[in-house]
Amino acid sequence: MKCNRLQILAITLLVTALLAAILVRVGQGHITDDMLALIDWSDASEDATLARSMLLSGEAAQMFFVFSGDAADTFADSFVSDLNSSGHFLSVLRLDDYDWVAPVGTYYADHYLPLGAPLWFASACERYQFKNGCPAITDAAFLDWLSDDAIRQLDEFLQSDQAEFFNDWIPRDPLLFFPKATESFLNGANQSDRGHSSILVWARLKNAPLSREGQDPVMTLIDALSEQLPESVEFHYTGVNRFSMANRVAIQKEVQWVNIAMFVLLGGVLWFSFGNVRSAFFLLLPLPVPLLLAALLTFLCFGNVHVISLVIGGIILGVALDYGFHVSAHRFDLSGSALRSLWGGCLTSMLAFLCLVFSPLRSIAQIGVFIGSGLLLALISFLLYHRIGWFTHISDLRRIDLWKPAGKWFRCALGCFLVFALLGLMRIHFDDDVRLLQMPTKALYEEDALVRSAFSQSGRIALLTYGRDVDEVVSRASQLSAYSGAFNLLTFTGTPAQRDVFTAWNAEYGQQFSRAFRDKLMLSEYDADAFAPFFDKWDQFPEEDVPALIEGLSRSLQGPLSNLAHFSDDGNWILTSVSSLREGVALPEGTIPLDQLGHLNQSFEHYRIELMSTAFKGLLLAALVTVLIGGLRKGLKAYLSAFICTAAGVGVCSWLGIPFNLFHVAAALLSVCLCLDYALFTVHLGKCCLPVSVQISGATTLTAFAVLAFSSIPAVHSIGFSVCLCVGIALVFCHCFLVTNE
Amino acid sequence: MIKWLPLLFLCLSSPLYSIDTAIFDDSFRVELVEKSSPLQELLALFSTRRCVESGFTEERYFAFRKEPVRLRGTLCYITGVGLSLLYEEGDSRLLIFKGTELIRYAAADNERSVYPVDADHAYLESVMAFNLPALENDFNVYFQTEDDQWLLGLQRREKVVRGAKGKNIAVTSIVLQGKGSLLHTIAIRNANGFERVIRMEGVSVMDSVSNTLKQRYFPE
Numbered sequence: 001m002k003c004n005r006l007q008i009l010a011i012t013l014l015v016t017a018l019l020a021a022i023l024v025r026v027g028q029g030h031i032t033d034d035m036l037a038l039i040d041w042s043d044a045s046e047d048a049t050l051a052r053s054m055l056l057s058g059e060a061a062q063m064f065f066v067f068s069g070d071a072a073d074t075f076a077d078s079f080v081s082d083l084n085s086s087g088h089f090l091s092v093l094r095l096d097d098y099d100w101v102a103p104v105g106t107y108y109a110d111h112y113l114p115l116g117a118p119l120w121f122a123s124a125c126e127r128y129q130f131k132n133g134c135p136a137i138t139d140a141a142f143l144d145w146l147s148d149d150a151i152r153q154l155d156e157f158l159q160s161d162q163a164e165f166f167n168d169w170i171p172r173d174p175l176l177f178f179p180k181a182t183e184s185f186l187n188g189a190n191q192s193d194r195g196h197s198s199i200l201v202w203a204r205l206k207n208a209p210l211s212r213e214g215q216d217p218v219m220t221l222i223d224a225l226s227e228q229l230p231e232s233v234e235f236h237y238t239g240v241n242r243f244s245m246a247n248r249v250a251i252q253k254e255v256q257w258v259n260i261a262m263f264v265l266l267g268g269v270l271w272f273s274f275g276n277v278r279s280a281f282f283l284l285l286p287l288p289v290p291l292l293l294a295a296l297l298t299f300l301c302f303g304n305v306h307v308i309s310l311v312i313g314g315i316i317l318g319v320a321l322d323y324g325f326h327v328s329a330h331r332f333d334l335s336g337s338a339l340r341s342l343w344g345g346c347l348t349s350m351l352a353f354l355c356l357v358f359s360p361l362r363s364i365a366q367i368g369v370f371i372g373s374g375l376l377l378a379l380i381s382f383l384l385y386h387r388i389g390w391f392t393h394i395s396d397l398r399r400i401d402l403w404k405p406a407g408k409w410f411r412c413a414l415g416c417f418l419v420f421a422l423l424g425l426m427r428i429h430f431d432d433d434v435r436l437l438q439m440p441t442k443a444l445y446e447e448d449a450l451v452r453s454a455f456s457q458s459g460r461i462a463l464l465t466y467g468r469d470v471d472e473v474v475s476r477a478s479q480l481s482a483y484s485g486a487f488n489l490l491t492f493t494g495t496p497a498q499r500d501v502f503t504a505w506n507a508e509y510g511q512q513f514s515r516a517f518r519d520k521l522m523l524s525e526y527d528a529d530a531f532a533p534f535f536d537k538w539d540q541f542p543e544e545d546v547p548a549l550i551e552g553l554s555r556s557l558q559g560p561l562s563n564l565a566h567f568s569d570d571g572n573w574i575l576t577s578v579s580s581l582r583e584g585v586a587l588p589e590g591t592i593p594l595d596q597l598g599h600l601n602q603s604f605e606h607y608r609i610e611l612m613s614t615a616f617k618g619l620l621l622a623a624l625v626t627v628l629i630g631g632l633r634k635g636l637k638a639y640l641s642a643f644i645c646t647a648a649g650v651g652v653c654s655w656l657g658i659p660f661n662l663f664h665v666a667a668a669l670l671s672v673c674l675c676l677d678y679a680l681f682t683v684h685l686g687k688c689c690l691p692v693s694v695q696i697s698g699a700t701t702l703t704a705f706a707v708l709a710f711s712s713i714p715a716v717h718s719i720g721f722s723v724c725l726c727v728g729i730a731l732v733f734c735h736c737f738l739v740t741n742e
Numbered sequence: 743m744i745k746w747l748p749l750l751f752l753c754l755s756s757p758l759y760s761i762d763t764a765i766f767d768d769s770f771r772v773e774l775v776e777k778s779s780p781l782q783e784l785l786a787l788f789s790t791r792r793c794v795e796s797g798f799t800e801e802r803y804f805a806f807r808k809e810p811v812r813l814r815g816t817l818c819y820i821t822g823v824g825l826s827l828l829y830e831e832g833d834s835r836l837l838i839f840k841g842t843e844l845i846r847y848a849a850a851d852n853e854r855s856v857y858p859v860d861a862d863h864a865y866l867e868s869v870m871a872f873n874l875p876a877l878e879n880d881f882n883v884y885f886q887t888e889d890d891q892w893l894l895g896l897q898r899r900e901k902v903v904r905g906a907k908g909k910n911i912a913v914t915s916i917v918l919q920g921k922g923s924l925l926h927t928i929a930i931r932n933a934n935g936f937e938r939v940i941r942m943e944g945v946s947v948m949d950s951v952s953n954t955l956k957q958r959y960f961p962e
């Protein structure tokens with residue numbers, strides 16, 4: 001069946017426009033650039049869920065601001081008020097404003113005796129036993145020492161800078177439970193001993209920091225407010241959302257220049273291949289319809305599609321152009337070996353990519369459907385256009401005469417190179433780092449370090465302890481008290497063991513201590529009667545429900561302290577901050593490190609392993625298809641060649657010290673498919689030299705992926721560099737070993 | 743120091759221990775706008791000082807103690823630089839009131855901490871500077887003189903609502919006592935009943951500041 005060129009052009013443009021319109025309608029509101037859409041939500045294990053919740057709505061939802069300079073005070077006030085009224089934040093507060101500490105202070109003051117006494121007693125026992133060589137705490141000497149120690153502590157406190165603030169509190173609390181807890185609260189909020197006088201503002205976002213809602217309006221507001229800053233005020237801030245947004249904007253710009261550069265260079269290669277623009281246009285015309293159909297299919301399968309899937313998928317689908325070259329090169333004899341090679345190359349690639357559908361990473365599954373279906377539809381489209389005579393209007397492809405027949409020595413050298421490269425596989429090492437998706441922004445990292453150091457957040461490790469109920473969580477978290485610099489909710493309340501020791505001692509000796517302490521106060525220039533509020537309470541020591549007490553305390557925590565604990569039906573956990581982990585000692589049961597980077601890297605490692613396993617199955621299937629279509633000998637030869645070339649490319653990366661990651665796996669899969677395509681054609685049609693379609697396909701692939709290799713985004717660079725290397729090796733390999741001299 | 747403000751909300755009435763409230767009689771009330779008054783002459787005398795160094799005893803009066811807590815040290819005020827208090831007993835430390843900052847050096851490890859200074863503690867620097875125009879915004883001024891002895895009283899204009907955030911330590915009254923161009927005693931009373939009396943001994947007024955002195959009281 002032959003059609004008129006204008007008819008074909010008109011129909012193609014019409015169908016393209018129609019599909020584009022449908023795609024716009026279907027895709028409207030369903031293309032997402034939200035990083036949350038990239039995360040696997042299917043892992044429902046308790047620790048993963050908790051860690052994720054903290055990462056997305058707890059730790060990561062915080063923003064930190066630092067103001068310094070003469071007018072900082074005034075500006076910080078209006079800034080806090082503007083952010084609070086914007087509706088984009090759940091809470092914004094000046095850390096030196098202290099309204100946020102008042103609820104916990106009030107709660108503690110109401111329950112200071114049961115909350116503070118175990119901790120006070122444990123600390124006193126430790127001092128007593130350290131000083132006196134572990135004597136029993138039940139003898140009379142201890143009671144005497146304890147009263148003296150309490151007086152000594154009070155005397156010292158009255159000489160401190162803080163004492164004047166507690167003038168009317170101390171008669172209720174001469175053992176200083178409340179002042180010491182206050183010190184701990186402020187230490188926890190890094191407000192006690194600060195090395196600077198800047199004003200610190202803390203904020204919690206209303207929306208997830210990785211979502212657009214948690215980024216665009218927030219940054220617009222902050223930018224607008226910072227423009228009103230007088231020159232005398234220095235202003236710095238940080239937050240996960242700021243990094244995420246900066247990366248997104250930088251990546252968008254990067255993708256734009258990469259796309260433009262690719263189109264210009266590919267246009268140049270096409271023009272060079274045909275020697276005229278018309279043929280290049282004719283070759284490209286069958287491509288938009290299958291690409292649009294593939295995108296439509298992806299939307300129908302997944303509902304929401306991530307922009308990364310569309311961008312990466314779109315770039316990789318440029319590979320489908322190879323089919324155009326093959327069809328064009330064999331337009332007068334497209335049958336037998338050529339057709340088998342075409343179908344073999346296409347089906348193997350399609351199957352390998354369709355296997356990605358089983359990847360746990362949603363965006364990779366989307367790429368799998370997009371590319372898998374796109375390749376098949378593209379081949380069908382090219383064959384259809386060939387059938388209706390479209391390719392008869394295309395000029396012949398220019399043969400590049402760079403490919404002289406390979407000599408024996410050259411082949412020998414290549415063989416040695418391949419063996420050496422394959423040895424590199426033994427040195428392969430993996431490094432799954434989520435920062436591969438980020439554009440390095442030095443200024444942002446510097447500002448982040450500056451702000452976090454003002455908030456004393458540098459160098460601390462956060463540990464999350466979870467459990468069925470308050471008792472279990474408290475019991476597990478108490479095991480972390482031995483860790484260096486440990487700070488958590490129990491810093492204010494004492495551990496269950498400390499509470500048990502105090503309760504037993506107080507039941508037997510509490511009254512005796514009360515009398516001894518009263519006597520000592522009288523002898524030490526204190527007005528013992530003034531302390532009646534304390535002694536009345538101590539003598540009728542309140543029996544309180546400890547879990548309820550701790551739960552109540554956790555509910556009163558606000559601002560930066562609100563991350564310390566959470567007890568509800570959603571889950572029970574305590575967050576502990578430590579200076580360092582104990583080498584060689586496993587974390588207590590139910591405790592996980594809450595390291596955002598570590599957690600995301602762990603997910604990336606998980607995705608990489610899953611992808612490797614899926615890709616391996618896909619490649620086995622592709623091998624079967626290759627053998628079925630290409631025949632046992634030639635099919636296996638082509639397949640092994642593709643496999644060896646890709647493995648050699650990976651080996652070279654290893655020798656160069658490049659760590660292997662998720663994106664190298666994706667690139668390796670793509671490389672096997674591309675190499676297989678070239679190998680199949682060369683095995684079947686490579687007589688004396690590389691088939692011209694393979695030459696041109698190779699040139700376009702190398703051009704496109706070389707552009708990617710120059711990208712500043714590490715992930716894109718990984719894909720570009722790896723594919724270039726593997727395809728380069730494959731082309732030389734095909735020329736040296738697969739071309740026959742028949 | 744401001745860090746403790748919100749956590750204290752329990753307010754009990756407490757007696758006045760050391761400050762002679764007789765100065766706060768209306769008959770001693772003065773306005774700074776009055777020219778050629780004895781107070782203006784005193785202000786003129788103080789305005790020429792460049793540096794004051796002195797030993798001091800600080801008495802802290804708490805509601806629950808029969809006797810005040812006594813601390814000793816030396817202080818230095820340099821015009822345009824700030825006020826430095828070097829406590830030599832108990833919890834040894836150096837406190838520097840410098841503009842909007844309160845810098846604290848712990849004697850034990852020389853660790854430096856900086857806090858934004860709150861209004862109530864900024865008064866101390868204003869007192870040492872004898873900057874009455876700055877204090878007049880918040881305080882009524884009372885002045886009594888006999889021979890070359892004088893008594894200056896500052897009483898807060900607004901009634902301090904005790905128990906409100908940060909108000910329990912708000913300074914309610916300050917009394918300064920001196921002779922000629924020398925300031926002897928500073929007594930400060932807070933809204934929560936706490937009183938601090940700083941008695942200066944061996945006051946020396948200097949026209950120039952030596953590097954050794956500056957390094958001792960205002961280390962970089």
